[in-house]
Amino acid sequence: xxxxxxxxxxxxxxxxxxxxxxxxxxxxxxxxxxxxxxxxxxxxxxxxxxxxxxxxxxxxxxxxxxxxxxxxxxxxxxxxxxxxxxxxxxxxxxxxxxxxxxxxxxxxxxxxxxxxxxxxxxxxxxxxxxxxxxxxxxxxxxxxxxxxxxxxxxxxxxxxxxxxxxxxxxxxxxxxxxxxxxxxxxxxxxxxxxxxxxxxxxxxxxxxxxxxxxxxxxxxxxxxxxxxxxxxxxxxxxxxxxxxxxxxxxxxxxxxxxxxxxxxxxxxxxxxxxxxxxxxxxxx
Ligand SMILES: [Zn+2]
Numbered sequence: 001x002x003x004x005x006x007x008x009x010x011x012x013x014x015x016x017x018x019x020x021x022x023x024x025x026x027x028x029x030x031x032x033x034x035x036x037x038x039x040x041x042x043x044x045x046x047x048x049x050x051x052x053x054x055x056x057x058x059x060x061x062x063x064x065x066x067x068x069x070x071x072x073x074x075x076x077x078x079x080x081x082x083x084x085x086x087x088x089x090x091x092x093x094x095x096x097x098x099x100x101x102x103x104x105x106x107x108x109x110x111x112x113x114x115x116x117x118x119x120x121x122x123x124x125x126x127x128x129x130x131x132x133x134x135x136x137x138x139x140x141x142x143x144x145x146x147x148x149x150x151x152x153x154x155x156x157x158x159x160x161x162x163x164x165x166x167x168x169x170x171x172x173x174x175x176x177x178x179x180x181x182x183x184x185x186x187x188x189x190x191x192x193x194x195x196x197x198x199x200x201x202x203x204x205x206x207x208x209x210x211x212x213x214x215x216x217x218x219x220x221x222x223x224x225x226x227x228x229x230x231x232x233x234x235x236x237x238x239x240x241x242x243x244x245x246x247x248x249x250x251x252x253x254x255x256x257x258x259x260x261x262x263x264x265x266x267x268x269x270x271x272x273x274x275x276x277x278x279x280x281x282x283x284x
Contacts (some may be wrong), residue, residue, distance in 0.1 A: 022219020028279040031083015032103035035061035082133030124228030158211025207252030223268035233275035
């Protein structure tokens with residue numbers, strides 16, 4: 001997918017749609033495309049500026065990807081985020097120009113990977129476009145975990161916020177996407193910064209949501225960081241280019257500045273969750 005991205009001399013791009021960090025083979029698997037109002041994705045940035053980067057359709061919507069990351073080692077298959085899944089209503093699908101029905105599972109199948117072969121799912125946060133693919137309805141219309149053998153890693157703060165039915169966050173979370181995971185015993189709640197596996201750790205950033213986390217994949221002096229919605233596309237790198245969905249805008253700005261500096265200093269890869277043209281780059 002990123003191979004047809006426009007050339008930009010200030011950055012080094014990964015080749016093709018995969019990266020290797022020591023024992024980790026990382027590739028992007030689409031959890032589905034959708035369209036969303038461009039203004040909401042860039043907050044205070046005027047349309048005159050953002051429309052040069054993302055041309056909106058007649059309904060002011062721009063195309064977004066959900067880049068889920070498949071991270072494979074010799075003995076583990078790990079997914080970072082799960083896209084929007086297959087449970088969305090017709091109305092919602094029309095609103096966001098969604099035509100794909102179960103994109104992540106379909107795209108994994110193209111790689112000959114079945115849902116029961118995923119060992120671990122790490123969710124950056126619990127919004128529909130990140131956690132929606134975590135559960136689905138089976139042939140008997142029973143809600144089931146999409147990945148029956150996986151442990152699902154979520155920040156405890158994110159879980160508490162998403163489960164709290166806060167009136168000020170009405171519509172931000174769909175419990176069908178994640179509540180079941182606590183009942184099936186597949187939920188692992190983490191606090192602040194934790195190592196999940198050797199070479200893979202998560203760190204809570206807050207900002208976009210109170211319990212938003214970023215995911216580090218490291219080996220010796222190589223590394224890649226999945227920034228989630230702290231830096232969703234290559235256009236979101238300037239500190240003021242933030243989504244109006246951020247529940248704590250200033251925290252997003254602080255965390256993004258810190259994260260991009262850390263990635264740059266270490267010469268790591270930055271992995272984008274929503275960029276439709278490129279999934280990884282080395283920020284300059
Ligand atoms: Zn998102």
